[in-house]
Amino acid sequence: MVAVDKVNFEDEVLKTDGLVLVDFWSQKCEPCLALTPAIHALSEKYADKAKFCTLDAGTNKRLSISQKVMGLPTVAFYRGGEKVAELNQSFTAEDVEVKLKELA
């Protein structure tokens, strides 16, 4: 997974062709930490379908808010510089996989 922040978000996410998944998390968000291993597993399983990025919202607050993310965990899907789907707060790794299959 690619760690993205305010410096490389545009290049790594918005200017990337194809489907990009961004996992918004923070160190203080226990449900986020719980989800991390499952997202990593998905990034290996679907490596050829999407690019997987991880964004620490705790240290990139403004960037997160500019992406209209004000709650964690959030997993957002981008394509062609646009957000095409988003999962918020009470979702499972299974929901992420379903969404991936739908968009890929």
Place this chain on the structure above:
Amino acid sequence: MGQVYDTVIIGAGPGGLAAGLYAGRAKMSAVIVAKSLPGGQAATTAELENYPGFPKGTTGPALTQAMADHTASFGTGIVQEEVVDVDLGADPKVVKVYGGKEYLARTVILAPGASPKSLHLQGEREFLGKGVSYCATCDGDFFEDLDVAVIGNGDTAVEEAMYLTRFAENVTIIVRRKEGDLRCNKSSAERAFANPKIHWMWDSAPQEIQGDGLVERLIVRNTQTGDLSELKVDGVFFFVGTEPQTGFLQGKVELDQDGYIIANDMMETSVPGVYAVGDARQKFLRQVITAAADGAIAAVAAEKYIAGRE
């Protein structure tokens, strides 16, 4: 047939962890299966002031991490997998997780916990993660120098509102009751009344959340006059109670009308060899300490049940 555990514990909150600790110490073969990291709801609680042994208070993540380490030290494994189905009548009992794997068990201890309740207000679902939140430790950071509303007036609502004042400029608590009347404990109430960042709207109920992509305002209804007013906020935090995570247990074990598992003083459910502990159980007081006590009782009861069958 694979390994048959003496007990499989579903859930890794304080109830499940205490059960795992007692089971491990009794040399039972035990595994805790949980969809989240250890800690349950307590892990998302910022401050814990009333767990015995911590006169200076502790935090939810610190206490539950210590509990998990303590449990693991007695040999009980903790695996992060989501339980999707159970066969509690079978011998051995079967606990099925997402992906198809099955755990076999002589006894099962149910500790699935509860999750925050939604009020199903207009806009509540739409703005989830856009200013609507149920977890102050997760999302408090976003609201630095911004204004938020807190819905609820129990212990959790008032204590989490105080935590939010570390970040937010103004925290307005919306209370259905008349002025000064709070459901929370008296020491938290006193401290909240003295906090200059906390404001109150009495005789009030939230009506609708509005905004454009992100939360911009909360419409509040005065319960006495019916008048509507607009509160400019960037976030709305809901702490209006919890509901049990027992959907997967429908028809498997006796539940009450609200979905809580019915168990007796020995934590025995309607199914022999199946126990229930913690917030998902029908009980008088849902706290870390009562969940831990339930866990201890269930593990000892399970041990006796196994001994009785041999």
